[in-house]
Amino acid sequence: MEVMMxxxxxAVGFVLLVKGADWFVEGASKVAEKFGIPQLVIGLTIxxxxxxxxxxxxxxxxxxxxxxxxxxGNILGxxxxxxxxxxGITAVIKPIAVQKSTVRYEIPFVILVSALLFxxxxxxxxxxxxxxxxxxxxxxxxxxxxxxxxxxxxxxLEENPREDKSMxxxxxxVLIVLGxxxxxxxxxxxxxxxxxxxxxxxxxERLIGLTIxxxxxxxxxxxxxVTAAIxxxxxxxxxxxxxxxxxxxxxxxxxxxxxxxxAYAPAFLLDSVVCIAAAVLxxxxxxxxxxxxRAGGVIMLLGYGGYFIYLMH
Numbered sequence: 556m557e558v559m560m561x562x563x564x565x566a567v568g569f570v571l572l573v574k575g576a577d578w579f580v581e582g583a584s585k586v587a588e589k590f591g592i593p594q595l596v597i598g599l600t601i602x603x604x605x606x607x608x609x610x611x612x613x614x615x616x617x618x619x620x621x622x623x624x625x626x627x628g629n630i631l632g633x634x635x636x637x638x639x640x641x642x643g644i645t646a647v648i649k650p651i652a653v654q655k656s657t658v659r660y661e662i663p664f665v666i667l668v669s670a671l672l673f674x675x676x677x678x679x680x681x682x683x684x685x686x687x688x689x690x691x692x693x694x695x696x697x698x699x700x701x702x703x704x705x706x707x708x709x710x711x712l713e714e715n716p717r718e719d720k721s722m723x724x725x726x727x728x729v730l731i732v733l734g735x736x737x738x739x740x741x742x743x744x745x746x747x748x749x750x751x752x753x754x755x756x757x758x759x760e761r762l763i764g765l766t767i768x769x770x771x772x773x774x775x776x777x778x779x780x781v782t783a784a785i786x787x788x789x790x791x792x793x794x795x796x797x798x799x800x801x802x803x804x805x806x807x808x809x810x811x812x813x814x815x816x817x818a819y820a821p822a823f824l825l826d827s828v829v830c831i832a833a834a835v836l837x838x839x840x841x842x843x844x845x846x847x848x849r850a851g852g853v854i855m856l857l858g859y860g861g862y863f864i865y866l867m868h
Contacts, residue, residue: 568745575737628764
């Protein structure tokens, strides 16, 4: 009976996520078109922060409750899942073009901050307040870079001058806010239900963080990326994942560490290496043709399959 109830809650969470993510991308895309903001910038900021909210909520509350393994596991698991599983699925559904700036700057920056997190964890097995301040400092540097990129006006991959522009601004903002609320609420319900199911079946806290919680909090990225790719908003599909991974480390881990020092178990060092390797694999797949094709997507899915088998053992 308990299992059936949790499965029902899981389904409700998924429905909220799917519809919320759809509205969120729709609103963000239309704001971009209305004000001439590059879709890539929208993807790297509004959509990325919006879809990182579940990770932030889960990680901060887990850190406050002393469940450090869920805090770090959630971020590492989400970032690995974002690249290998979500971009893998997205590319298999529809090959996606990648902006030159994403290949030159953003993906290498993901590799850098992932390596930094590994270094912090390796040094003293704790992400303290001073490290939290460093992560926040890097986040402000990243936001400054985005602002510069926005001023330069990175060209859109596609123009989309449909009747969408006639939609009033308040309606676009309602779509973004309502979609964001539904994403967070849906993730919350789905993660609680999934975590409860994991506990019923006797899984460890680290495994819950790296798999169930990571998958639950990454559902918005999955739905927004696949939706964006199907709608032809390629910049948002890739920018969302890259931006989310950057914000997960800098904003979510940084904020958690500023509130309370977060323990970094030695077992997570291998997961950190996988996180770095996933970002390097993404860069290798797109550096030549500025495009993530189906072959690259399949390689990523196989990579995640191998990592998942390792976790289950």
